[in-house]
Amino acid sequence: xxxxxxxxxxxxxxxxxxxxxxxxxxxxxxxxxxxxxxxxxxxxxxxxxxxxxxxxxxxxxxxxxxxxxxxxxxxxxxxxxxxxxxxxxxxxxxxxxxxxxxxxxxxxxxxxxxxxxxxxxxxxxxxxxxxxxxxxxxxxxxxxxxxxxxxxxxxxxxxxxxxxxxxxxxxxxxxxxxxxxxxxxxxxxxxxxxxxxxxxxxxxxxxxxxxxxxxxxxxxxxxxxxxxxxxxxxxxxxxxxxxxxxxxxxxxxxxxxxxxxxxxxxxxxxxxxxxxxxxxxxxxxxxxxxxxxxxxxxxxxxxxxxxxxxxxxxxxxxxxxxxxxxxxxxxxxxxxxxxxxxxxxxxxxxxxxxxxxxxxxxxxxxxxxxxxxxxxxxxxxxxxxxxxxxxxxxxxxxxxxxxxxxxxxxxxxxxxxxxxxxxxxxxxxxxxxxxxxxxxxxxxxxxxxxxxxxxxxxxxxxxxxxxxxxxxxxxxxxxxxxxxxxxxxxxxxxxxxxxxxxxxxxxxxxxxxxxxxxxxxxxxxxxxxx
Amino acid sequence: xxxxxxxxxxxxxxxxxxxxxxxxxxxxxxxxxxxxxxxxxxxxxxxxxxxxxxxxxxxxxxxxxxxxxxxxxxxxxxxxxxxxxxxxxxxxxxxxxxxxxxxxxxxxxxxxxxxxxxxxxxxxxxxxxxxxxxxxxxxxxxxxxxxxxxxxxxxxxxxxxxxxxxxxxxxxxxxxxxxxxxxxxxxxxxxxxxxxxxxxxxxxxxxxxxxxxxxxxxxxxxxxxxxxxxxxxxxxxxxxxxxxxxxxxxxxxxxxxxxxxxxxxxxxxxxxxxxxxxxxxxxxxxxxxxxxxxxxxxxxxxxxxxxxxxxxxxxxxxxxxxxxxxxxxxxxx
Numbered sequence: 046x047x048x049x050x051x052x053x054x055x056x057x058x059x060x061x062x063x064x065x066x067x068x069x070x071x072x073x074x075x076x077x078x079x080x081x082x083x084x085x086x087x088x089x090x091x092x093x094x095x096x097x098x099x100x101x102x103x104x105x106x107x108x109x110x111x112x113x114x115x116x117x118x119x120x121x122x123x124x125x126x127x128x129x130x131x132x133x134x135x136x137x138x139x140x141x142x143x144x145x146x147x148x149x150x151x152x153x154x155x156x157x158x159x160x161x162x163x164x165x166x167x168x169x170x171x172x173x174x175x176x177x178x179x180x181x182x183x184x185x186x187x188x189x190x191x192x193x194x195x196x197x198x199x200x201x202x203x204x205x206x207x208x209x210x211x212x213x214x215x216x217x218x219x220x221x222x223x224x225x226x227x228x229x230x231x232x233x234x235x236x237x238x239x240x241x242x243x244x245x246x247x248x249x250x251x252x253x254x255x256x257x258x259x260x261x262x263x264x265x266x267x268x269x270x271x272x273x274x275x276x277x278x279x280x281x282x283x284x285x286x287x288x289x290x291x292x293x294x295x296x297x298x299x300x301x302x303x304x305x306x307x308x309x310x311x312x313x314x315x316x317x318x319x320x321x322x323x324x325x326x327x328x329x330x331x332x333x334x335x336x337x338x339x340x341x342x343x344x345x346x347x348x349x350x351x352x353x354x355x356x357x358x359x360x361x362x363x364x365x366x367x368x369x370x371x372x373x374x375x376x377x378x379x380x381x382x383x384x385x386x387x388x389x390x391x392x393x394x395x396x397x398x399x400x401x402x403x404x405x406x407x408x409x410x411x412x413x414x415x416x417x418x419x420x421x422x423x424x425x426x427x428x429x430x431x432x433x434x435x436x437x438x439x440x441x442x443x444x445x446x447x448x449x450x451x452x453x454x455x456x457x458x459x460x461x462x463x464x465x466x467x468x469x470x471x472x473x474x475x476x477x478x479x480x481x482x483x484x485x486x487x488x489x490x491x492x493x494x495x496x497x498x499x500x501x502x503x504x505x506x507x508x509x510x511x512x513x514x515x516x517x518x519x520x521x522x523x524x525x526x527x528x529x530x531x532x533x534x535x536x537x538x539x540x541x542x543x544x545x546x547x548x549x550x551x552x553x554x555x556x557x558x559x560x561x562x563x564x565x566x567x568x569x570x571x572x573x574x575x
Numbered sequence: 576x577x578x579x580x581x582x583x584x585x586x587x588x589x590x591x592x593x594x595x596x597x598x599x600x601x602x603x604x605x606x607x608x609x610x611x612x613x614x615x616x617x618x619x620x621x622x623x624x625x626x627x628x629x630x631x632x633x634x635x636x637x638x639x640x641x642x643x644x645x646x647x648x649x650x651x652x653x654x655x656x657x658x659x660x661x662x663x664x665x666x667x668x669x670x671x672x673x674x675x676x677x678x679x680x681x682x683x684x685x686x687x688x689x690x691x692x693x694x695x696x697x698x699x700x701x702x703x704x705x706x707x708x709x710x711x712x713x714x715x716x717x718x719x720x721x722x723x724x725x726x727x728x729x730x731x732x733x734x735x736x737x738x739x740x741x742x743x744x745x746x747x748x749x750x751x752x753x754x755x756x757x758x759x760x761x762x763x764x765x766x767x768x769x770x771x772x773x774x775x776x777x778x779x780x781x782x783x784x785x786x787x788x789x790x791x792x793x794x795x796x797x798x799x800x801x802x803x804x805x806x807x808x809x810x811x812x813x814x815x816x817x818x819x820x821x822x823x824x825x826x827x828x829x830x831x832x833x834x835x836x837x838x839x840x841x842x843x844x845x846x847x848x849x850x851x852x853x854x855x856x857x858x859x860x861x862x863x864x865x866x867x868x869x870x871x872x873x874x875x876x877x878x879x880x881x882x883x884x885x886x887x888x889x890x891x892x893x894x895x896x897x898x899x900x901x902x903x904x905x906x907x908x
Contacts, residue, residue: 375794394796404794412790417854418783426784426795429777437775480795 075137076101076264077122077153077233082131084117091117093289094131099233099264104255106267106275106296109285109308110471110499115268118285119235122266123155124148152232156222156239164211169193171210172225196224199257201250215242216361223251227258234258235266240274241497244361252278270499272301284308309501316504317532318511323352328385330519331402331488336380338364338371345380345545347538349488349519354510356534357523358559364543365523366407369490373397373404398427400488403481407493407523409470413477416466420458421447423465423476428483450479455505471502478509489513490521495529507533527556539563597900598847598863605870613877621873623756627748629869630758631656631817635836636843636861637769638813641806642710643841643849644773644856646786647703649810650714652840654722655695656833659818661725663688664734664828667744676739688822689815695721696811700804718837726830736826744823758820762862765816770858772809782806786853842890843868846897868893 075098084092092114099105099122109115120126121133124142132139135151142148148155162171169189178185178192193206202220204213210221219242226234240248255265255278269275275282279296284307291307299307331349336342342364349355357365371378374393382389384400391397394404406412414423425432425443432446433439450456454475458468465473474494481489491510495503510533514520524530530537537554539547539562547562547569549555561567609616616622635652642649667684674680695717702713728734736744751757773779781802785792792799822828845851846867847860868890875883 394794395798398796406794408790411788412794415784415787415791415854417787422780422784426780426791426797429780433777436777438777438780 075099076135078134078137079118079121079128080132080134082118082121082128082133084114084121084126085129090129091288092121092128095285095290097283097290097293099266100281101232101262101264102259103280104259104265104267104278105281105283106269106279107283107285108269108272108275108304110501113285113308113499114288115285116237117288119155119157119237119266119268122233122235123153125155149229152230153235154226154229154231154233155235155237156219156226157237162210162218162221162225165209167207167209168197168204168213168221168224169206171221172196172228192228193224196228197221199227200224200254216244216247219243220247220251223254227254231258231263233264233266235268237268238270238497239267240269240271248274270497272304275304276301305500308499316500316507318508320533320535321352321511321515322535323350323514327351327353330385332383332386333372334381334383336368336371336378336382338367338376338378341367341376342371342378342543345540347545347548349521351487351517351519352514353536354514354520354522354534356530356537356554357521357540358525358527358530358537359540359563361525363540363563365540366492367543368540368545369404369492369521369523373402373490375404398484398486401484401486402488402490403427403484403486404490405477405481405492405494407496409473409477414465414473414480417464419462420450420456420465420468420476421461424450424480424483427480431484446479446483449483450476453482454479454509470496471498474498474502474506478506482513486518488519488521490523492523493525494522495524495526503529527559530559531555541565541568595848595857595860598857598860598867601846601897602863602867602870605867605874609870609874609877612874612880616874616877621877625869625873626866627756627758629866630762631821632836632839632843632868633762633862633865634765634813634817634820635810635840636847636865637765637858638810639840639844640769640847640849640856640858640861641773641782642810643844643851644786644853645782645803645806646789646853647710647803647806648714648841649696649699649807650711650837651695651699651718651721652810652814653833653836653838654718654720654725655692655811655814656818656821656836657725657828657830658695658721659688659692659815660822660828660832661728661734662691663818663822664736664826665728667740668737671737671740676737676743678743680740681744685819688818689812692811692813692815692818693808694811696808696814697804699811700807703807704800704803722830725828725832729829731830733827733829736822738826741823741826744826746823748820748823761816761820765813766858766862769813773856773858778802778805782856783854786850786855788854839865839868839890842894845894851898 078098080096082092082095083090095118097105097118107115107118117126121128124133127141133142134140140151142151163174166174172193173189178189190206197204197206197220200220200223202217202224204217204221210218213221219239223239239251243251258265267275267279276296276299281293282296282299282304283293284291284304286308327350329348330351333348334346336345345368347355357368359365367376370376372382372391374391374396382391384402389396389400391400391402397404410416415426421443425446428446432442447461456472456475456479458472465476468476494506494510498506507529510520510522522530522534531554534554535550537549537559538545539549539559541563546565547558547567549558549562558567635656639649639652663684666687667680670680670683674683699714699717702708703710706713747757749756752760773782781792781797784795784797785799785802789799843864844861846864847857847862849856849860871889871893872883872886875881875886875889881889
């Protein structure tokens with residue numbers, strides 16, 4: 046790792062400083078632009094005649110549903126894909142990039158959700174990877190550490206420069222990735238869903254950094270599903286739909302509703318289905334008492350009725366996922382769980398499935414789906430012993446299960462034999478939904494069911510959840526998106542620091558209340574709460 | 576929602592085909608090379624001989640396909656083969672005193688062999704799953720244990736089958752049916768049953784799932800420990816079956832029996848297209864891989880161009896080339 050890299054790079058702080066002085070003029074100049082860009086993969090055209098200009102010192106948001114062509118456009122901007130037609134222009138001159146290093150040499154940096162960090166190296170080693178500072182034949186560790194500290198401080202990131210990346214939280218990793226990008230002579234920064242894994246405080250720090258980068262004349266492309274963020278941070282907004290550019294307008298002229306309309310191309314008035322809370326005498330399907338997951342969750346008690354949608358709100362790290370993973374036996378736990386009145390020992394997903402309880406993980410790609418396998422084996426994996434009770438696999442039954450998944454959950458894929466990896470996030474989520482519904486569960490636990498999914502698919506998923514409840518199932522929905530919890534759930538449990546601190550019902554289910562409980566401004570003794 | 580289809584991996588069908596066909600193409604190429612090098616290569620005698628000798632590794636490789644597909648690894652198969660052979664010989668010699676030098680003794684001894692193989696596999700599987708220890712470490716340990724047990728049982732020398740029994744048992748390796756030696760019949764049967772298990776049963780599907788992503792399998796309510804343990808038991812049984820046809824060949828076992836078979840078996844599996852990191856396995860490929868290895872040795876013996884002492888080097892080159900080829904095929908998607 047050490048010693049063989051001798052190319053030293055001037056810390057770009059100087060260069061950015063230089064850029065800053067040169068950026069006094071206000072008129073936006075296009076740093077990076079695409080003109081008449083189209084892109085086809087084989088016979089499928091995914092982008093049609095796109096023209097877009099990223100101006101120095103401006104944040105240009107690119108929004109659109111999953112599959113609208115955002116990622117393809119982004120990859121063309123950074124040179125990972127070559128356009129089928131049209132040109133990419135840097136400072137008005139056509140450029141031909143071939144992937145990451147080329148783009149980065151020109152100051153075009155992409156930050157995306159799949160991190161590009163060496164897990165076993167430290168933060169500073171990652172930031173200087175491939176351009177280590179040296180003094181003679183040796184690494185100049187002191188200087189690298191000092192600069193790393195400066196860049197992390199600019200992000201208000203408290204991670205030590207010597208920490209191993211593998212030991213960092215997801216949000217800290219993102220911060221390191223951003224620090225790495227800003228440490229270079231940055232001209233164009235392209236961010237893909239940067240706040241998806243950040244806490245609100247971290248997101249605020251990121252926005253302050255974006256402001257500083259703007260002041261330094263960096264052109265920023267900002268891709269996000271969170272329209273409130275787009276509204277807050279963007280100067281220009283470009284909306285893509287079905288691979289076409291629908292509109293490019295100043296953010297000031299667009300309300301969030303306008304953006305949603307432009308993205309979807311139809312009314313989204315019924316984003317959330319009408320709430321139909323269960324009657325007070327509906328069966329109690331699940332009764333959890335004093336559930337503890339050592340070190341993570343303490344003494345959680347709640348009940349779940351037939352037809353109910355129970356939300357779990359709280360800050361990231363409040364212990365919501367840990368609670369339900371403990372409940373279904375994916376983590377060691379203590380406490381009492383009664384299923385329809387009878388004590389049950391849920392020691393793992395198999396025992397939970399036997400009790401008709403299923404858990405949809407928040408980690409679609411890591412824990413939910415076999416990405417390299419086709420759709421049918423994924424849909425049937427949980428229910429395989431039901432679908433093929435004999436010794437041999439029943440391919441017909443598996444095909445029928447996939448038919449059901451496609452018909453019921455509107456899974457859209459070009460072909461049936463496509464690897465699940467190639468599906469969009471929304472379709473993957475629907476496939477996971479279809480997978481757990483194959484065992485006809487009575488209790489369905491959704492963990493962040495709409496993370497990274499476009500608004501149209503979100504709407505569909507909300508309706509699936511409401512429909513499941515209407516069919517007499519009970520649902521638990523863990524979500525970090527408050528509007529979702531509020532719009533969908535009949536009751537909301539709020540967690541803070543591993544404890545269940547509030548159970549809201551009826552009119553109390555509102556943003557203010559949830560935030561007060563989640564942040565510790567308000568608390569109630571949840572012991573024995575129904 | 577949008578109606579825009581996802582970009583499809585170009586020529587996906589072609590990629591899969593090539594992956595399946597590559598080992599077979601290599602085999603055909605070897606046949607042509609062999610025929611060019613020495614006309615004796617294509618003689619029935621030579622080919623039967625080579626194929627029969629490759630049966631041991633091929634049968635073990637069928638078991639290894641399950642282990643590797645499910646994301647595991649078994650380094651102990653060579654030592655296990657020596658151990659099972661040794662115990663089988665001791666058992667047969669002992670049983671002969673009760674049941675005489677006849678088929679009854681041989682069949683009972685075979686049963687003992689199968690049981691010992693299954694038990695040895697079970698030990699591997701249980702230590703790996705219940706002890707939560709890397710398969711590499713566990714089987715490295717049992718490799719030493721099984722081999723030193725043979726040395727101990729043989730008191731540092733060789734365990735020999737009673738000569739009378741040897742006469743009875745000998746045809747199992749040297750004779751056959753319809754002109755095809757028994758080991759090849761056994762290999763066909765093992766291959767057919769293996770393919771059936773891997774491709775057409777829930778067990779096989781779970782092997783793929785666990786090898787692809789153990790977390791997904793766990794969250795999908797699959798009993799991972801049981802499936803993984805079963806793959807090692809199956810591996811043990813395959814080793815024992817290989818021993819059933821190996822013992823009549825020489826009629827003895829010693830500390831050097833089955834030396835480096837684990838490497839040959841793993842090489843055969845990898846040449847055959849199974850992914851070493853798990854999640855994708857080909858039974859037929861593994862058998863072709865074993866035959867390929869045997870043919871390479873044979874061709875080197877028949878030609879004067881390269882010293883047969885370099886056989887190991889060529890096999891080493893082949894495994895590296897096979898993995899490179901797999902990767903370049905995978906990169907095309």
